[in-house]
Amino acid sequence: MKIPFLIFLLSLSITGCTMVKKNKEVPLILNAKLYHSYTNLNKTLALKRTPLLFSGGREVDNCRTYDKLTLEKNIDESLYNQQIKSEYLVCDALEILSKSTLEYHKIDDNPKFGKELLSRLDLRSFPSSLNRKSRGKFHTLKMLYPNQASSSNNIVELQTKKWNFSLDIVAVTYVNNNSDPDLIVWVSDESKTGNYKGYSTIVVYDVNKPGLLKASIFPSYLH
Known part of the structure; x- marks a missing residue:
């Protein structure tokens, strides 16, 4: 009876190691x-x-x-x-x-960062159609469009008569060598009345730190 029990414990140990390894390697x-x-x-x-x-x-x-x-x-x-x-x-x-660090420190299994980007992402820090609209202290979506911009979990959207702008947070990782998580975000920037359409990927840094959030457009963050 002891041998099967030891085998059972060994199998649990192996399974546990595999799960830990997977959690560290999969973003x-x-x-x-x-x-x-x-x-x-x-x-x-x-x-x-x-x-x-x-x-x-x-x-x-x-x-x-x-x-x-x-x-x-x-x-x-x-x-x-x-x-x-x-x-x-x-x-x-x-x-x-x-090119990211895949060992996670303090990230919830189901993070909801949309609200953070809505109120804290500095639109001056990356190129988009909203970059030039930012002025003075008005440089976040919530500041510029308090009644038209909204967030839901990990998506931020701005819908106006003339424009569709969205931020889709697609992954959480570490790209700048510290323990604060960074976000990979897909930007959709589309005119409803003209021909302009822009799509890009940005990295939003250190989302857990207070204050405005800065972003870099891919691939400039690599340099």
């Missing part, structure tokens, strides 16, 4: 599309996408070539090309996660 991904891409990484990186044009005439059609070229050249600014960029946001997020 906290809040977006279902990104989670599927992360857990099918090789397939995602090689997946053929709509060709995206960079300055100088070079094109990419998968995450692997996209990740390399974003460090060298800027994306062509034509409207059609900017729309295609939305297909590559997942590539941005996977590249950031690959």
Whole structure:
């Protein structure tokens, strides 16, 4: 009877070690599309996408070539090309996660950071259509649009007659070598009356610290 019991204890020990290791190695991904891409990484990186044009005439059609070229050249600014960029946001997020610390310190299993971005994200710290609207002390969504901007869990939205702006917090990780969590956020910036459409990935730093939150657009944070 003792031997089976010892085997049972040993199996629990092995299972426990595996779970701890998994928790340290798998980042906290809040977006279902990104989670599927992360857990099918090789397939995602090689997946053929709509060709995206960079300055100088070079094109990419998968995450692997996209990740390399974003460090060298800027994306062509034509409207059609900017729309295609939305297909590559997942590539941005996977590249950031690959260079992040995956050992988590103080993150809830179901964090809700939308409210923090609504009231504390400094719109002057990253490029968007709202960047130039920020003035004086009015430089967060809550300050600029107190009645039109809202948050729900990990999504922030601004809906006006002329504009659609959203922040989708897709993952929580550590990118700047401290114990304060950073957020990977997909930005959707669309005119309802014109042709402008912009999509980007930003990193919001140290979300647990008080005060305004700063962000950097991908891939500039890598430099």
